[in-house]
Amino acid sequence: MPVLITLAVLGSIAFSSAVHAGTPAELLAGYTAQAGKPAVPERGQQFFNARHGREWSCASCHGAVPTQSGKHASTGKTIGALAPAFNPERFTDPAKSEKWFRRNCNDVAGRECTAAEKADVLSWLLSLKK
Template sequence: MKRFSSLSLVLAALACGLSPLAQAITPAEQLAGYTAQAGAPAQPTRGQQLFTTQHGKKWSCSSCHTATPTVDGKHASTGKVIAPLAPAFNPERFADTAKTEKWFRRNCKDVMGRECTPAEKSDVLAWLLTLKR
């Protein structure tokens, strides 16, 4: 019985730890999270402006993702093809919180020289969600 109890605890712990990874998240759910963290509603027009403007570095988000990220982009220095960023044109975008955070962190540092704020993330994502087929 003790053996069964220990095994049950281990399996329960694993299930709890893995369940968030197994759950799909939608771009709208991620937007709601960033908006809550920002404490203010997202502003899509501000997101588009942030996306297309250079910020202290020589790049903008649109340098690689194009000004209308509904088509493939290309990395500005490596030339690597980048799939569309807008979720309506690429359902894999913003479907995994860890990936979203990884790429926001990396790309914001490349473009702005710092991490993006939750408000900036919510604004950009809100704008990307306005781009429809």
């Protein structure tokens, strides 16, 4: 029983750190803590560019290398660069980041992404530099 309580407490601390993050690096730290393992940028790139049983991949709208504006595959709406080095507003609002991860993961994977998947994708996006 104490192990379950400890895991629950650790989980809430990890969730709290992701929710209160103010920078992409802080958000990444929160997702990595939730996942309980290091983020792997190469795995994030693979996830981003792969289809997961649905019609689209992340790259369908954001581009294979999301350093420029993309275009929504269905609506045609312009989407600003996703990589934080190319769009400094990205991943600075935890609530907005969670909202878009939830929506986009549902569109791409048909489910919410795991903390490890979010960490991997975000670590790859943070590795993209000007």
